[in-house]
Amino acid sequence: MPNLTLPDGTLKEFDQPVSFADVAKSIGPGLFKSAVAGKIEEKIFDLSYLINNDSNISIITRESEEGLEIIRHSTAHLMAHAVKELYPEAEVTIGPVIENGFYYDFAIENPFTDEDLEEIEKKMQEIAKQDLPISREVWLKKDAVEHFKNISENYKAEIIQDIPDDEDLSIYKQGDWLDLCRGPHVPSTNLLNAFKLTKVAGAYWRGDSSNKMLQRIYGTAWADKKSLNHYLEQLKQAKKRDHRRIGKDLDLFSIQGEAGGGLVFWHPNGSKIRQVIEDYWRTKHLEAEYELLYTPHIALDTLWQTSGHTDYYQESMYKPIEDENKLYRLKPMNCPFHVLIYKNQLRSYRDLPIRWAELGTVYRHEMTGALHGLMRVRGFTQDDAHIFCTEDQVETEITNILNLTIEILHAFTFDQYEIHLATKPEKFVGKDSIWTKATKALEQALSSKGLEYVIDEAGGAFYGPKIDIKIKDAIGRLWQCTTIQLDFNLPERFDMQYIGSDGHKHNPVMIHRTLLGSIERFFGILIEHFEGKFPLWLAPTQITILTISESQNNYAATIYEKLKNIGFRVKIDLRNETIGSKIRDHTLKKVPYFIIVGNQEVKHDQISVRTQKGDDLGTMEFDQFVTNLTTELTDKK
RNA sequence: GCCGGAAUAGCUCAGCUGGUAGAGCAACUGAUUCGUAAUCAGUAGGUCGCAAGUUCGAUUCUUGCUUCCGGCACCA
Numbered sequence: 172m173p174n175l176t177l178p179d180g181t182l183k184e185f186d187q188p189v190s191f192a193d194v195a196k197s198i199g200p201g202l203f204k205s206a207v208a209g210k211i212e213e214k215i216f217d218l219s220y221l222i223n224n225d226s227n228i229s230i231i232t233r234e235s236e237e238g239l240e241i242i243r244h245s246t247a248h249l250m251a252h253a254v255k256e257l258y259p260e261a262e263v264t265i266g267p268v269i270e271n272g273f274y275y276d277f278a279i280e281n282p283f284t285d286e287d288l289e290e291i292e293k294k295m296q297e298i299a300k301q302d303l304p305i306s307r308e309v310w311l312k313k314d315a316v317e318h319f320k321n322i323s324e325n326y327k328a329e330i331i332q333d334i335p336d337d338e339d340l341s342i343y344k345q346g347d348w349l350d351l352c353r354g355p356h357v358p359s360t361n362l363l364n365a366f367k368l369t370k371v372a373g374a375y376w377r378g379d380s381s382n383k384m385l386q387r388i389y390g391t392a393w394a395d396k397k398s399l400n401h402y403l404e405q406l407k408q409a410k411k412r413d414h415r416r417i418g419k420d421l422d423l424f425s426i427q428g429e430a431g432g433g434l435v436f437w438h439p440n441g442s443k444i445r446q447v448i449e450d451y452w453r454t455k456h457l458e459a460e461y462e463l464l465y466t467p468h469i470a471l472d473t474l475w476q477t478s479g480h481t482d483y484y485q486e487s488m489y490k491p492i493e494d495e496n497k498l499y500r501l502k503p504m505n506c507p508f509h510v511l512i513y514k515n516q517l518r519s520y521r522d523l524p525i526r527w528a529e530l531g532t533v534y535r536h537e538m539t540g541a542l543h544g545l546m547r548v549r550g551f552t553q554d555d556a557h558i559f560c561t562e563d564q565v566e567t568e569i570t571n572i573l574n575l576t577i578e579i580l581h582a583f584t585f586d587q588y589e590i591h592l593a594t595k596p597e598k599f600v601g602k603d604s605i606w607t608k609a610t611k612a613l614e615q616a617l618s619s620k621g622l623e624y625v626i627d628e629a630g631g632a633f634y635g636p637k638i639d640i641k642i643k644d645a646i647g648r649l650w651q652c653t654t655i656q657l658d659f660n661l662p663e664r665f666d667m668q669y670i671g672s673d674g675h676k677h678n679p680v681m682i683h684r685t686l687l688g689s690i691e692r693f694f695g696i697l698i699e700h701f702e703g704k705f706p707l708w709l710a711p712t713q714i715t716i717l718t719i720s721e722s723q724n725n726y727a728a729t730i731y732e733k734l735k736n737i738g739f740r741v742k743i744d745l746r747n748e749t750i751g752s753k754i755r756d757h758t759l760k761k762v763p764y765f766i767i768v769g770n771q772e773v774k775h776d777q778i779s780v781r782t783q784k785g786d787d788l789g790t791m792e793f794d795q796f797v798t799n800l801t802t803e804l805t806d807k808k
Numbered sequence: 809g810c811c812g813g814a815a816u817a818g819c820u821c822a823g824c825u826g827g828u829a830g831a832g833c834a835a836c837u838g839a840u841u842c843g844u845a846a847u848c849a850g851u852a853g854g855u856c857g858c859a860a861g862u863u864c865g866a867u868u869c870u871u872g873c874u875u876c877c878g879g880c881a882c883c884a
Contacts, residue, residue: 274879282812372879373811380881384811387879415876419819428857428875484884486809504884538809538882539875547883632884656884683884720841747841755845769843781844 174225188221192358195230205232207241207362208355215241217307217355233362233394240268245305245356246295246366246392247273252348253294254388257287263350264326264376264385271402272391276374278326282386288368291388295366302361303346307354310340315351326376327351365399366392409646414698415544421703421761423711424545424694433542433549435691440711443740444697445690447709449530451582452554452687459575461526461556466508468532472498478507479664487535505531506658506683509557510665513679518669523679524560524568530690531555545695552690558682559667565609565680569616569638569655576653576686577620580642582807583697584706587643590622593630600634601659609657609680610636634660644700652688652696657681704761704783707803714741714800715762717753719769721745726773730766730793737797758783764800 175183175194183194191209195202195218208231209216215237222228231238247266254261254277266275277283283291310318312331319328331351334340343352345360357363367390374387393399410416418424423441426434437445453463472491475481480488480503491498502508509527518525532552541547558568580586592613595606613636617624624638631637635657641649658681661667668676687693697705707713714734718727724745734741742762744753750767757765767779772790780788780796 284812370878371812374880375810378881380810384880386811389879426876432875480884487883506884535883540809540811540880541882542876634884717844719843722841749841749847750843752846753844758845765844767844771843779844785845787844 173222175222176225176227178227178229188223190219190221191216191228191230192218194222194228198230202230202232205234205238206230207233207238207357210237215355218358219307220355239392239394241355241357242363242394243268243273243392244352244354245360246363246390247275248305248343248345248350248352248356249295249298249360249363249366250291250368250388250390251275251277251350252298252345253291255348256298257290257294262324262326265330269389272369272389274374274387274389276376276385276387278376278383278385282373283371283388285371288371288388292366292368295363295368298346299360299363301346302359304359305343305345305356307356308342308344310342312336312338312340315340315342319351363392365394365396366390367399367403405646412646412699412702413544414546414695417698417703418545418695420759421711423698426544426548431549432539433537433547435545435548435550441694443711444705444709445694448687448690448694452530452579455575455579456528456556459526459571461528464509464512464527464529466505466512466529466531467502468534469499469501470508472500474507474511475500477664478504478510478661480504480507487537489534489536501534502531503533503535505529505533505553505555506557506661506681507665510661510667510681513559513667514665518559518679520561520669520671520677523669524558524564526556526558526568528554528556545691545698548689548691551692553685554687554690555683555685558684559662559669559679560682561669561671561677562605562608562680565657565682566612566615568682569613570619572655572682572684572686573616573620573622573638576640576655579686580640580653584700585642585644588622589641589643589649590617590624591627591630591639591641592617592624593627593632593637593639595636596629596631596633598633599631600663605659605680606636609659613638613655613657632656634658642696644696645702648699650696652693653684653686654688655682655684658683705763706808707763707800708807710761710763711740712742712760712762713739714764714766715757716741716743716766716768717750717757718743718745719750719767721747722770723768723773727768730768730778733793734797739800754781758785766796 172186173188175185177183183197192203192206195206206218208218209220210229210231211222211226215231231241233239233242247268251263251266255263258279261277261279264276264278266273312334315331316328319331331340341352341354342349343354343356369389369391371386371388373384376382376385391399391402393402421440422438424438425436426432427436456463469492472481475488484503488503489501491500512527513525530552532550534550537547537549560568594610599606617638637654637656639651640653641651643649662678662681667679669679671677716727716731718724727743727745731741731743744757746753754765761783763783765781767781772778777790778793778796779790782788
């Protein structure tokens, strides 16, 4: 005779065990209709689960986060069911829920095509309409293994083998198809009506590249058609921001097969933006008392042996180049070079901290399949810096780095982050005591800045703990750019030293840090973040002057000269085209401001201003315009 | 690197089962001199990614290579 307490505190009394479905029904038909599962305390159960005892319960509806997850999970099963009906020879493996959807991996001889996906989707709709009840059964492990082996579902049998003997095995049935699953699931297939299969791709069994490759089908599923369409629309919008598309449209950069994959060509427009970014970066680093370095692009292989790179990262380093019987390597990192400069003279504790920064171009042989626009390339420039300091200086230095990071990211309108602090892994170098001290210093620096962070337990590199910062872009995606890493390894490997106040030699602590990460990748992120509509201070062309007809050419030229002399990046369009056509062209080129001059403007010695967004700011004095833009530049808006 | 797909004019794309290519935009020329997202007309533009094979004949079929796309694996 369970007494059930609902989330709002209401007490419901029943004189016999009841299912969640009945409870929902007793509360209201609307709730019953949208119910997909139930919850006792924090545990989730099927709607059909019978509640025997007094408990705190709640009903999970299809719109809730948990409800959606159940719908997605059940849709994954629905897809597997459909695949088995169409391709009985396919073997099912696993089908988890992922962000916005699900996937299911199948072992099958002939890979699925896009046409197959359509067929499968149709079959899914068919099964969903049949309104098949989804029921749960508990099986013994050995029965389950035997069953799946009998029907040649070897992967499933293997999965079951790995489940501990004492655990209950639940099997879910819909129609004559069944699958091992922890559940819960929606009570019937007709609750699944807003889904779409999105793509098919290969994926390794158990995620191991030495295993067989399976066929993975991805899909998305939602509580209703409206949410599904909303999501599909979002996907389309995200696609419109693709930096490869915009990079081509705005003539920012290219990557050319003729030169090789993953090597970036910065066109004049992209180069202009990069130059502005780098100038700003340099200014800020000089202000923060860094000194700037330049180092070579290649060095003797033996240097990379000393640094340990050839041991750990050989596969992603380019092969050695031979010259005069010596082997050289393209640099995959800048740090050993900075170390060499450090070692070039005797250092005293009075010299520390030393802060050296370099926009250093490195080359890494990424695997072909990994290359992706500007996001993953083979040659890129890191905004790298190394700080050499004493153990006691670590916290202050980290605080300084965080300050600089926040200021620089803010300039690019990135003000929301997710911060990770990665601690000592199982395999590590250096003394426990210094790890503890250093990790504490990182924590201290973060908390004193009031920054929230999550601890990534044992996620540090073998050579030291680190802070990673992920920034949130305009459509909520996270990108890891900043990383601040302590290194107890290189100072020892290279036998770096300083003379302490005690007159003895000590190893300095080395901090590696990059704020933007790779300039190429950061540029890609910026393109997507701004959708190509760069703020005034970054825009390759800031102003375009458009004439109505030929008679304003001279006036336009004077305006042009004046703006250019002030330092604006300005262009002039004297083409024999209608004003509408000119506006369209430059709007599509994402120029922030247009100055339009016709006979009216010439007559009153004024200009008419329009923005890229389409706002007509009307006519104004030239000086007014310059003042407005100068403010905008200072504010970096 | 692995699985699948793709590569045609500067860009976006069409070209059925083999008979050496077509549109729109851009470019160029001319007309038009125009008031806030496309003025009109004409011209030119292609080793159909590269190499080999099958064939009387290959953009089309086969193989290899290169690059790109979607995932997987990898990412100091």
